[in-house]
Structure formats: structure tokens, C-alpha cells
Amino acid sequence: MALDGGELGRSAYVGARVSPQRAAIARAADAMTSAFSVDDLLEAVRRQVPGVGAATVYRAVSAMEASGFVESLGVREGSAIYARCHSGEHHHHLVCTGCGAVSDAECPVAPERYTASDGFRVTGHSLVLYGQCAKCQSAPSSISPHGRGGGI
Amino acid sequence: MALDGGELGRSAYVGARVSPQRAAIARAADAMTSAFSVDDLLEAVRRQVPGVGAATVYRAVSAMEASGFVESLGVREGSAIYARCHSGEHHHHLVCTGCGAVSDAECPVAPERYTASDGFRVTGHSLVLYGQCAKCQSAPSSISPHGRGGGI
DNA sequence: TACAAAGTGAGAGTGATTCTCACTTGATGC
DNA sequence: GCATCAAGTGAGAATCACTCTCACTTTGTA
Ligand SMILES: [Mn+2]
Ligand SMILES: [Mn+2]
Ligand SMILES: [Zn+2]
Ligand SMILES: [Zn+2]
Numbered sequence: 001m002a003l004d005g006g007e008l009g010r011s012a013y014v015g016a017r018v019s020p021q022r023a024a025i026a027r028a029a030d031a032m033t034s035a036f037s038v039d040d041l042l043e044a045v046r047r048q049v050p051g052v053g054a055a056t057v058y059r060a061v062s063a064m065e066a067s068g069f070v071e072s073l074g075v076r077e078g079s080a081i082y083a084r085c086h087s088g089e090h091h092h093h094l095v096c097t098g099c100g101a102v103s104d105a106e107c108p109v110a111p112e113r114y115t116a117s118d119g120f121r122v123t124g125h126s127l128v129l130y131g132q133c134a135k136c137q138s139a140p141s142s143i144s145p146h147g148r149g150g151g152i
Numbered sequence: 153m154a155l156d157g158g159e160l161g162r163s164a165y166v167g168a169r170v171s172p173q174r175a176a177i178a179r180a181a182d183a184m185t186s187a188f189s190v191d192d193l194l195e196a197v198r199r200q201v202p203g204v205g206a207a208t209v210y211r212a213v214s215a216m217e218a219s220g221f222v223e224s225l226g227v228r229e230g231s232a233i234y235a236r237c238h239s240g241e242h243h244h245h246l247v248c249t250g251c252g253a254v255s256d257a258e259c260p261v262a263p264e265r266y267t268a269s270d271g272f273r274v275t276g277h278s279l280v281l282y283g284q285c286a287k288c289q290s291a292p293s294s295i296s297p298h299g300r301g302g303g304i
Numbered sequence: 305t306a307c308a309a310a311g312t313g314a315g316a317g318t319g320a321t322t323c324t325c326a327c328t329t330g331a332t333g334c
Numbered sequence: 335g336c337a338t339c340a341a342g343t344g345a346g347a348a349t350c351a352c353t354c355t356c357a358c359t360t361t362g363t364a
Pocket of ligand 3: 134
């Protein structure tokens, strides 16, 4: 929320062109408060700019991922899911299994800790933390009442 | 390698029936030294028991995953990949990006470390470590010479 | 303003995974 | 051993997320 329309597009698609469609897609991704699939994003974008093609959103998501604007969180029910990533620093994500809410988390991985084991050299890793957000903990029922309700 | 044929099948399919096909599939999975796709496994199984159906292997892999006999490591080139998991304790995996070799790794995640942040309660997590195994580090070329060569 | 590279959208294509269905078979109790 | 039946099997169809192709637009730059 520190970036206006132009800046946002620029940071979402580093080194690539920013069409009106891509700008809208970046805005929609930026507005997502929880984990989303490409289809979720397509739906949100079309609410603002009808007629945007699905392929365009797939391509834009790849570009945004390459720019670090969004990050892949793996697969949920057959579809890849993503989260808008606000920090440039290396970090990970907490994902609420109730409502899909995402928040940042520090990285607990010390690569050098593993190097010893059997000569393996760790160069990267993938970590996602799952649990319940504050709201979903206080909601007693199985279906979370807040947000759009899309669990993980 | 501490289990004979029968024991192996039993531990691979806890609470489910063990057909000859499933036994062969568990043996093939047990023989995998690196990360494998369902198709890799199907190919290996058919070398021992021709005629095994693809659906059967998909079903067996799901059952083995439910029993903790194999673990999903995510997706590589559009296919889910798995590793045979020998330890019953909670742990993670080091995967060689050169040859696919997998080894066990301690868990560095302390859930309580995150609980504070914003009321989020961490109940689970998914971590995979990537890097180069000792053999692949010493191999200068881009194509690793050892193993079946299937990188990640 | 002119241009070349990059992006767009529709629709076809791909391929991993799942489903269906008629059979077969494993585990259990008698 | 034998009946029983839920569970597993295999072939093929179906699904469906994602990618590709292609004929246009457009963007960013000189
Ligand atoms: Mn983030
Ligand atoms: Mn393991
Ligand atoms: Zn929640
Ligand atoms: Zn290796």
C-alpha cells in the first residue's frame, strides 16, 4: 500500500512490460489478503476488467513470481496457490488452514547446519507453515465465518 | 532393509490390504534411492511385474503416503514427486538438484516461535531442503554422472 | 513517429491424475 | 476348507489445470 498504480506494476513485473491487464492483475493480487489460485485471481480481475483472458493471468502470475511479487505456496486441490509477498528479505509464510490468511514468518533454516551430515551442500529450501489465525481460533465451528472462507 | 517382503507390505499399507501388486510397488519404492514420480515407480514396478496398471500405482502411492512409507516432496515438471521415508520420527528431506538423491534432515522449526507473532497458532509445516549431494559437488559438468541422472 | 519485441485472447492441445465399471482377490469368521 | 464381501485391479474414458499457437495489439525506446 505504499505504491501507486504505476509503481506497483513496475515492481510486480521487473524487466517486463506493464500492460493495463497486467496492472489490473497486480492490483488484484495486491488486494488479496489470503492465499489464492490463478482462478481466484482471474475472477477478481474480471470484476474490474472484464474480458481478460485466462492465459494472460497465468502468464502474469509467472512474471510476478519471477519478480518476487507473489510466491508459490504449493498445490491445493489440484491448483497451484500463491500469496502476495510484501517483503524482499528471505522469509516464509504462515497460512491459515481455516480461511487462507497469510502472514510472514522468519526463516528458521541454517543451511550450514546440514552441510555436515553427509557432504550435502544446502543451497535453498522451501517452507510453509500451517495453522490457525487468531480469528479462526476463536471461531468454534468448522466453517470460518470471516473472509471469503477459502480454507487450505 | 530390515523388513522382509510381508513386513514391508504391512508397513507400507497400514490398515489396508496388501495385494501382490502393492507388495511389488512397495518393494520398488523401497528400492528407490532418490526422489521419484509415480511414472518412475510404474516403470520400475513393471520391470518386475508386467501388466500393473497405472491407476493401481497411483492408488498405492496414496496409500503409502497415508502410511508414512513415502512422502510427497512437491511437484517437478508437472508431476508429483515422492521419496521413500525410513524414519517414523518427524523430520525433513535434503534433495539433490543434480541427481535427485534424498537424505533425512532434522527439523529446525519451533512452532512456538511463531505463535507469538499475531495470535497465529502453528500446527504443521512443510519443508524441503535443496542442494547438491557430495557426488554431484565433485562432478564438474552440468550432467551428473552417477545414479539414474534424474535431477530436480 | 516508427519499430521490434513483448503481451493479449481465443481456442486447441497436453498430460498428470482421477473416475467408472466389471472382475478378481485378500482377510476374516464359521 | 469355504462363504462372504469390502477392497483392490486394470482398461479406458473423463477431468481439468496449465501451456501453446497464432493473428493481432501495444509497449517502451530510439
Ligand atoms: Mn511474504
Ligand atoms: Mn525420510
Ligand atoms: Zn483464518
Ligand atoms: Zn546428487
